[in-house]
Amino acid sequence: MGIYFGTDGLRGIYGEELTPSIAFKCGNSLSRFCENKKVVIGKDTRVTGDILSLSMINGLMQNGVNCVDVGLLPTPAIAYITKKEGADFGVMISASHNPPNYNGIKIFDNNGYKISEILENSIERKFMFQSSVVYNKIGRYSFKPNLLKKYIDFLNENSCSLDGLKIVLDCGNGACSHIAKKIFSEKGGKVISINDRTDGLSINEDSGALHPLVMAETVKRKKADLGLSFDGDGDRIIACDEDGTIIDGDDILFVLASQIKNINSVVGTSMTNKGLENALKKKGISLLRADVGDKYVIEKMKNKGISLGGEPSGHIIIGEKSTTGDGLLVGLTLASIMKKSGKRLSKLISYKKYPQININVEVNDKYRILNSEKLTQEILSLQKDFSNLGRVLVRASGTENKIRIMCEHKSRLQALKSAQTLESLVKNINDASN
DSSP states (O other): OOSSEEBTEEEEEBTTTBOHHHHHHHHHHHHTTOSSOEEEEEEOSOTTHHHHHHHHHHHHHHTTOEEEEEEEOOHHHHHHHHHHHTOSEEEEEOOTTSOTTEEEEEEEOTTSSBOOHHHHHHHHHTTTSOOOOOGGGOOOEEEOGGGHHHHHHHHHHTOOOOTTOEEEEEOTTSTTTTTHHHHHHHTTOEEEEESOOOSSSSTTTTOGGGOHHHHHHHHHHHTOSEEEEEOTTSSOEEEEOTTOOEEOHHHHHHHHHHHSTTOOEEEEETTSOHHHHHHHHHTTOEEEEEOSSHHHHHHHHHHHTOOEEEOTTSOEEETTTOSSOOHHHHHHHHHHHHHHHTOOHHHHOOOOOOOEEEEEEEOSOHHHHHTOHHHHHHHHHHHHHHGGGEEEEEEEOSSSSEEEEEEEESSHHHHHHHHHHHHHHHHHHHHHTO
């Protein structure tokens, strides 16, 4: 990671970590890596999306790059359209699951994959050196929101009729808000759409994949068959079954791995539950673990030739169809599996997770704390005590000033006590530095 780029592009609070000036620099730097002089750009619903996308476009055009603005759409749509349109890069202005005052910049290559850290570092090194062309070689701007139809057609081609299924969709007031209901309805589903505003003022707030209980309560109240909730940019999905039981990314991976033909291996992360690993093993499917972050999952999938991977948070990648996490595609696939099998979602999940406790602690300097000798010793001690009965993971958030603690154990009480011990230690180390 560099000064500006984190684990998932550039991201931060608008006006502080991320400004129009930084967006301009990013666009101008990116322009120097364009061969065909064409970039596709889109955004989620955030109110700062317009000014940041225009600033990015300004930086690109100043150095001769033609920009195709596709407007409001989910992140996976940008990845898909970039490849289909033969663009050098695709740019998504979004802070994904973060609150409305955040925004970010995600960049995809000409094959629809997130760019490498090597390229990110190369782009960042050029931030301080502005480049421009003479007036008659300035890039041109075009607004083509109709390109979104190519992505919608792709979704339709990869799902079956959902006739008879009653589905709740929680769009998180984000990038799926204007298309999700239409897509699922046209497949024959009886759709109840909630949190589908596009004003950007409440994106991810008490809604969507970060707050799935809202979806679950609606499913129970409306007696629906399935609930699907998306995050702000539509690359994550959390579901619930007909009883309102939350179905996270691990559960979704289990269903897909069990139902999709010729799946021999699945890529998860260090956060993937041990219970899923054991359940897949019984089916003859091995689990490989990558670092936390969907781009690391995708990287391992590509390197190992594996077609399915994901994270508990809901980034699910169906490699034969998509180059990134795609909430709408995965949601349609889940619903299609239910329709074809004639089974309720609750009957498609037949494994038990290890109890897992996750605690996030806000800190001043996440890397200093992560490298603390006291914290390291405590983690090693807990790992020794856990042995094969559980796992301990403490890591720095890639997008926020937080330390993320995960303790997983066959005994929920043991997992909880250990996580609380680590939480207290992190807070003490943080307070000592103030």
